[in-house]
Amino acid sequence: MDYNDLAAKARPALITASMRRSTMTYGELARAIDLDPDVPLSHHIRRVLDLVSEGCIGRKEPSLAVLVINEKSGEPGPGFRAGKTPWHTETRRCFDRWRPA
Known part of the structure; x- marks a missing residue:
């Protein structure tokens, strides 16, 4: 599995979501990047999102x-919620950064 390729597919899907001022569930992102539905999402999506995040930081x-949230809680995963910046603040920053012209 080429995580760099999956991250490259995830970035435009997430930018589109941000431009729409919306979020995506883990399952929606998996479908958007053509991740095999038989593959457990947790490990693979985490790695993809780590790479997307590293690219954003760079x-x-x-x-x-x-912008990738749990369908039931409506929040990003625990790894993101544990960060220095509150997740809702970072969401607003995404919406502001990728605001349509």
Whole structure:
């Protein structure tokens, strides 16, 4: 599995979500990047989102990974919620950064 390729597919999907001022569930992202539905999402999506986030940090952008949420809780995963910036603040930063012109 090429995680870099999956992250490259995830980035535009997440930018589109941000431009729409919306979020995506883990399952929606998996479908958007053509992740095999028989593969457990937890490990693979986490790695993809780590790479997306690293790319955002390198570009000095808010982390698009915050836009991927748990379907039941409506919040990003525990790894993101444990960060220094509150997840809802980072979500707002994404919406502001990728606001349609």
